[in-house]
Amino acid sequence: MNTQKERTVHFDQDLQIEAYRFHGIMQKFPNHFHTYYVIGFIEDGQRRLICQNQEYIIGKGDILLFNPYDNHTCEQIDHRTLDY
Numbered sequence: 001m002n003t004q005k006e007r008t009v010h011f012d013q014d015l016q017i018e019a020y021r022f023h024g025i026m027q028k029f030p031n032h033f034h035t036y037y038v039i040g041f042i043e044d045g046q047r048r049l050i051c052q053n054q055e056y057i058i059g060k061g062d063i064l065l066f067n068p069y070d071n072h073t074c075e076q077i078d079h080r081t082l083d084y
Contacts, residue, residue, distance in 0.1 A: 005081075022084040028075040033068075040064035043083035049074040 006023040023043075031050075046059040051072040058064065058074070066072060076082065 020084075022082060024081040024083070026076055026081050029073055031071055031073040033071050034066060035068055037068060038064070038066040040066075040084055045076065045080045045082035045084075046078050047074045047082060048077045 004024055005026075006021070007025070008021040008023075010019045011017070012019070040063070042058055042060055042062045042064070044060050046057065049056045049058050049064075049072060051066065051070055057077065
């Protein structure tokens with residue numbers, strides 16, 4: 001298993017879009033929100049997500065959509081890393 005952590009951020013000037021890639025992440029993400037829409041794709045791993053006081057189990061192949069100001073947090077529920 002590859003345990004190397006990678007965090008990549010890219011901003012496209014023409015489209016005005018930020019793209020993030022997380023690979024090998026095991027950290028908990030604290031409760032937070034964004035002022036913009038967020039679309040996410042889980043490449044690997046499984047997490048417990050709480051969004052707007054609703055709990056979900058998310059995993060490989062799931063697509064996420066957060067509206068602006070949606071409070072959310074997530075943490076791992078197994079010992080596998082997150083690829084997002």
